[in-house]
Amino acid sequence: MITFMNNSDSEEEPCNERTSLMSAESPPVPSYQDGPQASEAGEAQAHRKRRTGGSRSPNTVADREMSDSGVPVRESALENEEEELTLKYGAKHVIMLFVPVTLCMIVVVATIKSVRFYTEKNGQLIYTPFSEDTPSVGQRLLNSVLNTIIMISVIVVMTVFLVLLYKYRCYKFIHGWLILSSLMLLFLFTYIYLGEVLKTYNVAMDYPTLFLVIWNFGAVGMICIHWKGPLQLQQAYLIMISALMALVFIKYLPEWSAWVILGAISIYDLMAVLCPKGPLRMLVETAQERNEPIFPALIYSSAMMWTVGMAKPDTTTRGPSQQTWDAAEAGRENHRSSSHTDSQMSETRSPASTRPITSSEELEEEERGVKLGLGDFIFYSVLVGKAAATASGDWNTTLACFVAILIGLCLTLLLLAVFKKALPALPISITFGLVFYFSTDNLVRPFMDTLASHQLYI
Amino acid sequence: PALGLFLFTIARDPLRIIILIAGAFFWLVSLLLSSLIWFIAVRASNPQDEPLQKGLLIFGVMFSVLLQEVFRFLYYKLLRKAIEGLVALSDDGCSPISIQQMAYVAGVGFGLMSGAFSMINLLADSLGPGTVGIHGDSQLYFLTSAFMTMVLIFLHTFWGVLFFHGCEHRRWWEIAAVVIMHLTVSGSTFCNPLYVGSLVPSYLLMASAAAWAYLVSGGSAQNLRRFLLCK
Numbered sequence: 001m002i003t004f005m006n007n008s009d010s011e012e013e014p015c016n017e018r019t020s021l022m023s024a025e026s027p028p029v030p031s032y033q034d035g036p037q038a039s040e041a042g043e044a045q046a047h048r049k050r051r052t053g054g055s056r057s058p059n060t061v062a063d064r065e066m067s068d069s070g071v072p073v074r075e076s077a078l079e080n081e082e083e084e085l086t087l088k089y090g091a092k093h094v095i096m097l098f099v100p101v102t103l104c105m106i107v108v109v110a111t112i113k114s115v116r117f118y119t120e121k122n123g124q125l126i127y128t129p130f131s132e133d134t135p136s137v138g139q140r141l142l143n144s145v146l147n148t149i150i151m152i153s154v155i156v157v158m159t160v161f162l163v164l165l166y167k168y169r170c171y172k173f174i175h176g177w178l179i180l181s182s183l184m185l186l187f188l189f190t191y192i193y194l195g196e197v198l199k200t201y202n203v204a205m206d207y208p209t210l211f212l213v214i215w216n217f218g219a220v221g222m223i224c225i226h227w228k229g230p231l232q233l234q235q236a237y238l239i240m241i242s243a244l245m246a247l248v249f250i251k252y253l254p255e256w257s258a259w260v261i262l263g264a265i266s267i268y269d270l271m272a273v274l275c276p277k278g279p280l281r282m283l284v285e286t287a288q289e290r291n292e293p294i295f296p297a298l299i300y301s302s303a304m305m306w307t308v309g310m311a312k313p314d315t316t317t318r319g320p321s322q323q324t325w326d327a328a329e330a331g332r333e334n335h336r337s338s339s340h341t342d343s344q345m346s347e348t349r350s351p352a353s354t355r356p357i358t359s360s361e362e363l364e365e366e367e368r369g370v371k372l373g374l375g376d377f378i379f380y381s382v383l384v385g386k387a388a389a390t391a392s393g394d395w396n397t398t399l400a401c402f403v404a405i406l407i408g409l410c411l412t413l414l415l416l417a418v419f420k421k422a423l424p425a426l427p428i429s430i431t432f433g434l435v436f437y438f439s440t441d442n443l444v445r446p447f448m449d450t451l452a453s454h455q456l457y458i
Numbered sequence: 459p460a461l462g463l464f465l466f467t468i469a470r471d472p473l474r475i476i477i478l479i480a481g482a483f484f485w486l487v488s489l490l491l492s493s494l495i496w497f498i499a500v501r502a503s504n505p506q507d508e509p510l511q512k513g514l515l516i517f518g519v520m521f522s523v524l525l526q527e528v529f530r531f532l533y534y535k536l537l538r539k540a541i542e543g544l545v546a547l548s549d550d551g552c553s554p555i556s557i558q559q560m561a562y563v564a565g566v567g568f569g570l571m572s573g574a575f576s577m578i579n580l581l582a583d584s585l586g587p588g589t590v591g592i593h594g595d596s597q598l599y600f601l602t603s604a605f606m607t608m609v610l611i612f613l614h615t616f617w618g619v620l621f622f623h624g625c626e627h628r629r630w631w632e633i634a635a636v637v638i639m640h641l642t643v644s645g646s647t648f649c650n651p652l653y654v655g656s657l658v659p660s661y662l663l664m665a666s667a668a669a670w671a672y673l674v675s676g677g678s679a680q681n682l683r684r685f686l687l688c689k
Contacts, residue, residue: 094476095475095476098475098479396575399571399574399575400486403479403482403483403486403571404483404486406479407479407480407483410476410479410480436486436490439490439494440490442497443490443493443494443497444489444490444493446493446497446500447489447492447493447496447497447518448493448575450515451515451519
């Protein structure tokens with residue numbers, strides 16, 4: 001098993017880039033991008049369709065349109081509208097992110113609870129060389145801290161590497177890297193996963209059928225993620241991939257290391273996105289300067305497709321989690337993509353602007369979405385999955401962590417609306433999650449157990 | 459039934475979902491704090507002493523109830539602020555969601571969380587093999603737990619409405635009534651496993667709370683009749 005792990009280690013490089021949420025108000029660019037401002041200016045009717053928070057009924061949008069057409073441009077109105085718009089990101093976008101995160105977590109928890117493979121300790125990844133089987137607490141702690149340091153440094157190195165590649169426009173290399181890693185992920189991990197699930201439920205399956213199923217799944221996945229495809233399908237694939245990655249993490253990270261790593265990663269995320277020299281921040285800024293979508297990769301876009309089946313040229317902005325499979329290097333890297341809500345569909349917008357008004361309206365609706373990095377999904381799911389796997393309070397702890405993470409996500413989105421730039425999505429949620437996990441496991445569980453045994457209700 | 463409530467009334471509107479989750483979060487925090495207190499108390503006391511443990515447990519329960527109500531109040535304050543924010547944001551000066559709806563959703567949030575915490579381990583265990591009540595406990599354990607949980611969830615919902623209404627109109631007696639009802643219900647569960655002592659009063663209280671909440675939300679017997687006859 002150890003040799004197997006080594007092989008797959010060298011292959012699997014789940015690259016989760018830093019996750020950050022960025023607001024939609026990107027730096028001034030073609031008028032098409034300044035959707036809200038443009039509409040304020042009373043331009044073409046097409047621009048009027050502003051994305052509003054879901055709490056607003058369609059009526060208000062219509063009203064706004066009418067009022068805009070009648071009123072000349074006012075600076076103050078512009079600013080007000082702008083603010084309102086960003087704050088209206090509110091409910092709708094939060095929900096658009098809640099659903100996939102919830103789904104991912106549900107998949108992970110369901111698998112952990114039912115398939116025993118993922119909770120067995122069958123060796124460790126090569127990135128966490130120190131074992132945690134030591135007898136003394138101090139030694140164990142030390143080992144886990146060392147593991148964390150190694151893991152984080154690997155992540156940092158790979159992120160910097162990625163940013164450098166991006167800066168020097170080695171797009172082909174990056175593309176190849178991503179394709180390779182997503183290939184590995186889609187095929188190998190799915191194979192393992194399916195194998196384990198079938199084993200658990202004692203379903204017999206022959207190799208040809210399995211091969212066919214996995215081939216179809218993988219091929220459609222590759223197409224969907226890297227090229228065009230229906231939005232829902234792509235989202236589903238991204239969720240699946242994140243869940244698979246999370247499962248791998250849960251299985252192969254030793255106990256304490258996992259928690260320390262989660263904590264360290266959120267700190268790193270905070271720094272990488274907010275510090276001026278942080279790699280992720282540079283990535284995002286470079287992408288914005290060049291007016292390109294950030295990566296054919298790692299971000300989950302929640303943009304709703306109002307017109308089903310419309311082939312969108314902007315599929316490049318969504319992508320799978322970056323799995324870099326550096327066969328040469330035996331390091332695993334974790335890149336988490338930056339998630340941003342920037343309307344970076346700029347270059348995709350330009351072809352759109354030549355289309356008739358109705359379709360551009362539709363396009364506008366669908367492109368304003370919040371984007372969240374896949375690494376975020378993965379680490380949230382790792383937290384919840386670990387809670388499900390190792391907590392003795394079982395479902396209570398899992399539920400508590402779940403709610404904590406969702407609230408963290410809400411708060412982060414709120415901050416996003418306030419600050420209007422890329423924000424790390426991890427720290428708040430992970431902090432809440434960790435706090436709730438440890439406190440629920442140690443404090444609430446005995447309380448609830450005692451209550452339940454006496455059948456008392458509070 | 460709670461899930462039905464959720465699906466039909468809350469799942470449509472994203473703002474409500476957020477309020478729901480936030481409500482659940484607040485309940486969770488209150489639970490955390492109360493269990494912290496209980497834990498400390500237990501650690502500090504003699505674990506062998508049975509009546510003392512029982513007494514501590516009762517104390518823990520009461521304290522937890524009080525804390526829940528405190529958190530409900532805090533949540534109310536937060537929602538008030540949020541409503542002001544939403545009103546400022548909206549076009550026509552009125553908030554997209556009224557305080558009553560928020561009260562309802564908050565109540566459901568509390569209720570769901572409380573119900574989930576009470577029931578879910580039970581449900582998980584019930585999937586496994588075993589016999590109920592083999593050690594001489596009641597055989598109706600699961601059933602009564604289910605009913606009790608359901609009544610608690612509903613009660614939380616109604617209390618949410620009543621509580622917010624009381625805060626809005628500054629009727630302290632309403633708030634006090636909610637708190638007392640909560641205490642009574644929790645207290646009545648001390649009679650378990652004498653189920654008649656706990657389930658029946660709880661249901662009665664729930665019915666009265668339901669009627670009260672309905673009246674408070676502006677309903678009336680007339681509306682009810684019209685609704686039923688409108689079939």
